[in-house]
Every structure is written in C-alpha cells, then in structure tokens.
Amino acid sequence: MKKIINDPKNVVSEMVSGLVRAYPQYLQKIEGTEAMIRSNEASMIDKVGIISGGGSGHEPAHAGFVGPGMLSGAVAGQVFTSPTPDQIYEAIKAANHGKGVFCVVKNYSGDIMNFDMAKELAEIDDIEVKMVVVDDDIAVEDSLYTQGKRGVAGTIFMHKIVGAAADKGATLAEIDVLAQKVMPNIKTIAVALSGATVPEVGKPGFELADDEIEYGVGIHGEPGYRREKLKPSKELVQELLSKLKDAFDMKPNDKYAVLVNGMGATPLMEQYVFMNDTLDQLADENVEVAFTKVGNYMTSLEMAGISLTLFKIEDDEWLSYLNYAVDTIAW
C-alpha cells in the first residue's frame, strides 16, 4: 500500500478536517461528528434540507456537493462504510429549517439501516424526514440472488435535481414525488482497470492483470459481470452503451444527460476520449444529448476505470434543474 496518509485509523477525521479548513466558505463541521453542513445558513432558511452521505473514499462525493442549490449537508462514514445513525441525525437536525429534511441514500444494506435509524431518531424530535434510495447501477441485475441494484455515480444527478428543487422552494412531499419519478431514469455502468485499497485493510479489494479489465465493478470494488483483455476506448463504450441501451429500451429522439465519471486513478485525458466515443455512438443512435459532464465525481479511492451514467430526461423541468446555478466545491 502506497498512500499519503498518517495512521489509517485517522484518515476520515483528518480528511474532514482538511476539507473544512480548505473550504470554510462552503462547509462547517458539525462538532463531535464527521458530518458537514453548508456554511451559508441564509441560503437554507425556509427550505427543505437535503442530506446525503455514505462511506468515505468516493470524494468529492458527498461533501463536495454541499452548497446553495445542492446539498445542505453531507455525512462522511469510515472508508467504504456507512456513517452511523447518531451522525446522520446531527446532520438532519442541522439541515432542518422547519420544512423537513430529504435524504439521498445509496442502495446498500448498511446505508439504508443507518439512515432508517437516524430517521427514527429525528421523528422523535418531530422533524419530518423522507428519503430516496438511489440504485442506478445496472451491472448486477435484480434477481433471486440480489436485493436490487447498487447506488453509484448517478447519485450526483439525484443530488442536483433534489437540491435545485429544494432551492426553488419545493415542499418535502413534492421533492419526494420528484425523486421517486426521476430515479428509474438514471442508470450507470462501469468498467474497472484496477482495484482500490482501503487504508485500514492495506491490500486491494480485487486484482486485475496488467492487460485485464472488469465490466460492471461497483464503487467499493464489488465484482462485476465479466473480465476480459483491455480494448480500445471505442469498444469499451460499445459494451457499456449496449447494456444501457437495453436497460432504457433506447429509441431515436430520446433525450439524455450523460455523465462520464472517473473512478479515481483514470486521467481526465482518458475520460475525454471516452466521452468523445460515447457522444459519437449516441449520435449513431439518433438520441439527443441535452447535458454532459466529465470528471471525478463519485470515485472509488485509487481505482482506475470509468463509469457511464445516462439520465433520460422525460420532463424539461429536470433539465432546468441540471442547469440550475449552484455554488459548491465540486459540481
């Protein structure tokens, strides 16, 4: 393991400390927790609070998306481990300005259980909490052996949509309806070139040979659906896009937002090449690309690889939310 850290046990607290000290204009640490709340309190008054969170190791998610127009706060768990209910509860309390709090939770059993417990605690205080469970990863099919799909990079589209709606004054109930409507229209699939090493574990979660790739890997290094030899970008796009086309039942004139997301160690240069090929192939399908984004948004430590997210725009209001002005570290 080769990492710029001190004691692996302190990685998360030292990261949170560095983050809030670097960006005090965006983030404040909630004392006694690894949760962060938006510094600009005035921008939250009379609005529904939006909280996201999950394990650390996915930076800039989630604290990087805290700011006016997006998240009210973010909770950082241990690396690849859900945050605890007491910390989520503190973030919910800090984000509540009398209109309730909406939580964006990725579909992992730990995240759901901890957010559920936090919700129960907040309800004792009469804070109304609703949540959406993001399950955009189509790599592992919903079948007898799974409890549904994983939540990955598409989560940042969800942050953007509900954050914009909240900023425009939507009620908690309206945000909930919007989020549940949007969710089935966000789908993601990834390809990994190498694994990620959790600092406290010290060795990679999985290993690939120098010339080998794996399709469908999750953001914690969960296994994908196939391993094979590395191919040119065009062919990788073809493979991932074929899965997305099937999942969406893609038709000419469909309208999509496209996110090419780096997993941590893949240079932007390669991400732009990948986006170039993606846009070529989407043009061949005669679909309209209404919004694009490339970069490291939902990473997996030092994993090399890329995920491709398509968000089918069924309502032009969703597009206006994607383009809605925000002020955050990372969007």
Added chain:
Amino acid sequence: MLTIENTTKWFQLFSDKIIENKDYLSELDTPIGDGDHGNNMARGAKAIQELLKNQQFDTLSDLFKNVAMAFIKSVGGASGPLYGTAFIEMSKASKETSNPTELVATGLDGIKRRGASDVGAKTMIDVWTPVLEELKAGQLTIEKINADVEATKALVATKGRASYLGERSIGHIDPGSMSSGYLFETLLETGALE
C-alpha cells in the same frame, strides 16, 4: 440467568475475542463482502471496552442500552445497526427478564426487523436462529456454535453485499455469522448458562 456482573464479563470477553480475530473477520469478508467486517467490529469492541472501563451500571437494561449505543455510534456499516438493534431489544426485554434465552430471542427479532431478512439468506440470522433453539433445549455447546457458523458456508447469500455474488458466495463462511459465533461462545464462557 444474566446479571450485571456476568453480562459485563460477557461483553468484555466478546470485545477481546473480536479484537483478537479482527484480521480473520476481515479476511472472511474479503471474498464475499468488502473486507471491513473485522475493522468495523473492532471499532465497536474498543468502544465497549472504553465504556465498561469508565462506567458502572445500575440495571441489566442500562448495561445493554449503553453497550448498544457505544456499538451503534462507533461501528457503522450494516453490523452497527444490526448488533445495535439486537442489544437495544435486549435492553428493553431485560426490564422484564434476565433469562438469556428470552433475551436472545428478542435480539433475533430485532435483527430480522432491522435487516428485513430471515433464515437462509447467509447472514448472522443463520447463527442466531439455531443457537436460540440450542439455548431453548439447554444444549448450547462450543461445538454446536462452530457447526452453526460452519453451516453458513453452504448457503447462497441473498442479503447484504455478498448477495451481489449470488452462487459465488457458496463455500465461504459468512463473516457476520462468525462474529455472532464469538458472541455466543463468550456467553458460554461467562458461565451464565450453567
């Protein structure tokens, strides 16, 4: 019967056992999970050790509740809420009873509710359930616990992260079942069942 004394000893022994086997628990979690079960449980075990060192308890319920909160606050992941919920349920029930069998039964109900799961999904429930039966029969032994843990090897995971592997999860011991095995092994060691 459980008392403040033997239950304190139980959690001391359990914490020691978890810390001793931290690497092994993470190793079990690597092929079928995300390799952090040992680290997560060890954080909880250390929090319990701190608690027991610094605090005295007036009732059994108080002890279970504080252990639960220490665990919930420090562990995270799925193990935190699952063990935490079990200990909270045991705290509630221990106001009425100190019978370990009855307490384990309420703990198991809590785990099933929190995890929205049941037997056969290759989770800790697959150790808690047979252990409860063995407790009821007055026949819980270390050999039986080991056999219950070992039996999770043959199951296909349908809950938790291991579920993404489907049939590839066969042949591996479920890490949550192993840590639950330690919980019951240390319960035996306290002598509270004799």
